[in-house]
Each structure stands twice: as C-alpha cells, then as structure tokens.
Amino acid sequence: MSAQTSSTAGAFRTAVVPAAGLGTRFLPTTKAVPKELLPVVDTPGIELVAAEAAAAGADRLLIVTSPGKESVAAYFRDDSELVETLEARGKGALAEKIRRAPGLLAVDSVYQYEPKGLGHAVAQAGPALADDEQAVAVLLPDDLVLGSGGGDSGVLARMAEVRATHGGSVLCAFDIPREQISAYGVFDVSDTGDDDVKQVHGMVEKPDAEDAPSTFAAAGRYLLDRAIFDALDRITPGSGGELQLTDAVALLISEGHPVHVVVHSGGRHDLGNPAGYARAYVDFMLQHPEYGEDLRGWLTDRLKD
Numbered sequence: 001m002s003a004q005t006s007s008t009a010g011a012f013r014t015a016v017v018p019a020a021g022l023g024t025r026f027l028p029t030t031k032a033v034p035k036e037l038l039p040v041v042d043t044p045g046i047e048l049v050a051a052e053a054a055a056a057g058a059d060r061l062l063i064v065t066s067p068g069k070e071s072v073a074a075y076f077r078d079d080s081e082l083v084e085t086l087e088a089r090g091k092g093a094l095a096e097k098i099r100r101a102p103g104l105l106a107v108d109s110v111y112q113y114e115p116k117g118l119g120h121a122v123a124q125a126g127p128a129l130a131d132d133e134q135a136v137a138v139l140l141p142d143d144l145v146l147g148s149g150g151g152d153s154g155v156l157a158r159m160a161e162v163r164a165t166h167g168g169s170v171l172c173a174f175d176i177p178r179e180q181i182s183a184y185g186v187f188d189v190s191d192t193g194d195d196d197v198k199q200v201h202g203m204v205e206k207p208d209a210e211d212a213p214s215t216f217a218a219a220g221r222y223l224l225d226r227a228i229f230d231a232l233d234r235i236t237p238g239s240g241g242e243l244q245l246t247d248a249v250a251l252l253i254s255e256g257h258p259v260h261v262v263v264h265s266g267g268r269h270d271l272g273n274p275a276g277y278a279r280a281y282v283d284f285m286l287q288h289p290e291y292g293e294d295l296r297g298w299l300t301d302r303l304k305d
C-alpha cells in the first residue's frame with residue numbers, strides 16, 4: 001500500500017531531492033558529470049532514489065539543481081526517438097529500461113544558485129509546493145536506503161504512518177555500532193510504544209563514541225512538516241557558513257514541534273564518496289542476474305592474490 005492510501009494524514013505528494021552540491025569528493029569526474037548520474041551498475045543513483053519515492057506514493061520529484069547540472073532533471077525526459085530506434089532493432093528490453101525513469105513520476109526542478117548548504121537547498125523547494133501540501137519528503141540522492149527484510153518495504157511509507165500517528169516531522173535512523181558512531185549525526189531520543197519509533201529531543205554531529213546520546217544515526221530521508229520552511233527562514237548559517245537542515249529541525253523541536261525517527265532495519269549505501277560508491281556498485285553487481293556470478297568468481301580469485 002502506498003503512503004498516499006495508507007494514511008492520508010501522513011501523506012506527501014512531493015519528494016524533494018537536493019542535488020545542487022559540488023560533489024567535491026568525486027572530482028575530477030564531477031567537473032563534467034553530476035555525481036547523481038554516476039551509474040550503480042547501469043542505472044544512475046538518482047533513478048534508484050526516484051523509484052523509492054514513487055514506491056512510497058510520491059507523484060512528483062522536485063530536484064534542487066544548480067546551473068550546469070541540468071542534465072540531472074533532463075535524465076528523466078522521454079526519449080521516444082531512442083526508444084523507437086531500439087525497438088526497431090529488436091532491443092525491446094533496452095527500450096523498456098529507457099522508459100522506466102520518465103514513467104516513475106513527474107519531475108520538476110528548482111535552482112539553488114550557490115551551494116549554501118542542505119537547509120538552503122531544501123528552502124528553494126518551498127515556493128514550488130502547492131498550498132495544500134502539508135508535508136514534503138526529502139531524499140538525499142547520495143544515500144541509498146534499501147528495503148527491510150530483503151523486500152521492497154521502503155522506510156518512507158513507514159515514516160508516513162508515523163507522521164499520521166504522531167504528527168510533526170519524521171526522520172530516518174540506523175542503529176550503528178557504538179564504535180562507529182562518531183562518523184555520524186546522532187539523535188538524542190526517548191522510546192515510544194513502537195520499537196522502531198523514537199521521539200527525538202536533539203541531535204549531535206559526529207560525537208565521540210563515549211559522548212554519543214544514542215547509537216541512532218541520521219540517514220538521508222526526511223518527512224518534514226511544512227513548518228520547516230518557516231524554520232529555515234529563521235535560522236542563521238551554522239558550520240561552514242552553510243544553512244543546516246538539522247538546525248531548522250532543532251529549532252522546531254525547541255518550539256514543541258513533534259519530531260520522531262523511524263529506526264530502519266534495511267540496508268544502506270553511501271554513494272557520496274568513492275569508497276561507499278564502490279561498495280554499492282559491487283553489492284548491486286553481485287545480485288545482478290547477468291553479471292553477478294562472473295564478478296563473484298573474479299573477486300574470489302582476485303582476493304586470493
């Protein structure tokens with residue numbers, strides 16, 4: 001069941017994907033190719049994230065882009081000429097792959113003219129929402145959040161259920177071993193009646209393991225009440241002179257706005273740096289019906305060396 005039908009109160013229609021960053025960890029490639037278009041096997045990360053949003057009931061992807069990165073939104077345009085050529089050559093399966101992205105959901109874009117931080121990027125989406133949209137999903141395209149239990153039950157649909165129950169805004173967390181926690185933004189939480197739902201009281205960026213308020217680390221999925229846009233207007237630049245989305249969430253918490261996290265038990269990949277990207281690529285390759293077995297054999301031999 002989609003988020004739209006499972007709980008109207010928690011539902012969202014627009015999924016915002018901030019994609020206006022500089023992608024410095026992938027330089028020099030990102031001089032010419034936006035990192036959102038780097039392939040995981042043969043499919044750009046942004047399509048995987050768009051598919052996740054569509055599966056959770058979103059009907060519009062709103063890409064926050066920057067001058068020079070128009071190819072990210074252009075990727076979702078129909079290419080009927082190419083589809084026809086492939087079909088005429090008997091390559092129906094390839095034609096189907098090309099139809100997939102444009103068929104997922106409607107795609108629009110807004111500009112962030114300068115990379116002034118994730119909060120500033122999300123703020124650019126505010127004026128593009130319809131008056132009756134009370135909540136918006138934000139998906140960081142660097143972060144692949146996989147379904148739990150090996151299935152495709154995505155975290156966003158669960159987040160929409162939690163918003164329907166508790167109101168306010170809902171974020172996504174992973175339970176990380178304490179010895180690794182200092183690489184993450186960490187939530188200060190208390191329990192609720194549901195094991196996978198915690199109430200958030202605050203957040204600490206990259207704490208020392210012994211100071212971390214919990215082992216629940218932030219992931220790049222947010223279901224934000226529309227109040228976030230007003231909060232984004234009121235915060236001042238934080239670390240690095242950037243407007244931080246987490247500062248706006250913290251402001252809402254301080255004003256009594258309910259914020260919860262869903263602790264997701266599925267997998268995750270960080271496509272935002274070469275090491276995480278390589279893991280994701282290998283993981284998806286190993287599961288691929290055509291390439292998986294061959295790669296497994298090659299890797300096994302390679303690792304013997």
Ligand code: UTP
Pocket residue numbers: 018019020021022023024025026064112114115116117118120121140141142272
């Ligand atoms: P990151 O910091 O991971 O991405 O931001 P980046 O800035 O592109 O990459 P590096 O750090 O230089 O390698 C998380 C997400 O937020 C977007 C990025 O595009 C990325 O998808 N973002 C970040 C913006 O849209 N605008 C910003 O000002 C900052």
